[in-house]
Amino acid sequence: MFHLHYRLERKAIGLVLAIIGVASIGGLVEIAPLFTIRQTVEEVPDMRVYTPLELAGRNIYIREGCYACHSQMIRTLRDDVERYGPYSLAVESKYDHPMLWGSKRTGPDLARVGDKYSDAWHVAHLNNPRDVVPVSIMPAYAWLGRTDLRTDDLSLHLRAMRAVGVPYTDDMIANAGSDAYGQATPESPAAEGVTARYGKATTVRAFDGMPDRLTELDALVAYLQILGRLTDAANKPMAAKQ
């Protein structure tokens, strides 16, 4: 048994190939099958895509490193489920590229924070967390409400998402900029386009409380308010899924 090893050690290329072969077993057994096993991603018909505004908010979430302190993954543990709600399903991160499950909870899990608090609360909280949660150690993100949201590149972001499998239509990509504006400006003509393209259930609101301006705060609050609400699948009883 060890003679093979003695011989292998003397052949550099053979040894390299053997190392690659052994090291890839983990990936082949643990990662690759997830792409072929049917149960990995649940099939749910009501799963919807992020609107351009929510996608912009997601990009801000990534830019500011929110994932470093907040997870978006409710584990199949009693404590998690009792505090945060039904455990996360793989399908809920289907359109997340990259996924933001995170691995550390300095702050609470955010997987189901959507519609748990009001927009006004999120605005106050991001402006200065201590104003609403006195014991919070989260940094303030006050500049988000003073910074205009960049919308000229949103079509490109949507197209990049489509390249990795998110079903955005040509219509959605072409109107990404105006849809982002419309979703945060309820009484503008652009708002109708958002409802037409992304469905009636899409929340069209002045998320940051300033209907006349489209800020990064609008985008981030819109994103936070949709977390866990892209599909209703997780709320259905366990029996229905089996």
Next chain:
Amino acid sequence: MGIEHDSAVWFSKSFGLLYLIALSLAVIAYVYWPSNRKRFDNAAESILRDEEDRPALEDRDEHTGYLTTGHEWNGIKELNTPVPRAVYFFLIVTVLFSVVYWVLMPAWPLGVTYTKGLLGVDQRTTVQEVLAQAALDRNGWMKKIEAESFENIQADPRLMTIVRETGRTLFGDNCAACHGADAKGRPGFPNLTTASWMWGGDPAAIAETIRVGINSTHAKTRVSQMLAFGRDKVLQRGEVDNVVSYVRTLSDPAALNHSKPSNIAAGKVTYDASCASCHGEDGKGNVELGVPNLTDRNWIYGGDEETIATSVWYGRRGYMPTWEGRLTELERKILALYVVGLRTGKP
């Protein structure tokens, strides 16, 4: 200094990349250059060649009795000490353990499915069972709180102890973010310890508010909105100022001295015409419509002149989420009772 930071970074990155690529190409060319071949082959085989000055592979060290690796440096040989038996023992135990684990637990992928294991363990079923078991453990008092009326629970000190314990956790996880850990609220988020409730302060009304929310996404949400009297040009600037002066006198007699009596009188006229239909002629609000009482000292957004003026000018539309999808009926019932128990203000 003509070099900008960006261009310096661009130069070092692009030049650095080209430099590395060129370097590796040069190394590859050197290695595979035909005239170098003999030299490298020679070097590769030299360690395998049993030359006179090199010991044979099967060279045994006379002091320890172990084999050597065959390497020698100035007369010093490296021992090829065997791996201790204990390591082999535990390696074998580990492998045996994993074989047992593969049989009992979900383990191996098989194309579109996987081996489920003899025990049929599934994390999702497990957590459901644990939750069901936890509910079963609570069954005694859960059933009672579910079945009894609010009045009977409030009259039972033992049930109320459970309500306070469970309610405190539920309140902390779900309500405290907005209403505060002390339930005293802050501007925009009502104080729950007072006796003034826009939608009714008895446990049943509170439970209903928690269930459907206010201006929420629930189909049967409580709906209430104050018009933007100033922005939408229902009232003129002067009328707004007067009505603010009048409204302040409803809760604070000292405010009578802050404005001219004529302004307050004019404000009352405006109030009767524009505000009384919702807030009532006496300013006591309307619990049916979620209209706040203006005669007490409790203010949601603030009772100073400027904040009231802002409320009248821009209107108000509060928001409370629906909790029907998040909390069970029992949890909402406990919360309603818990919140009533926090009340310190007199009716």
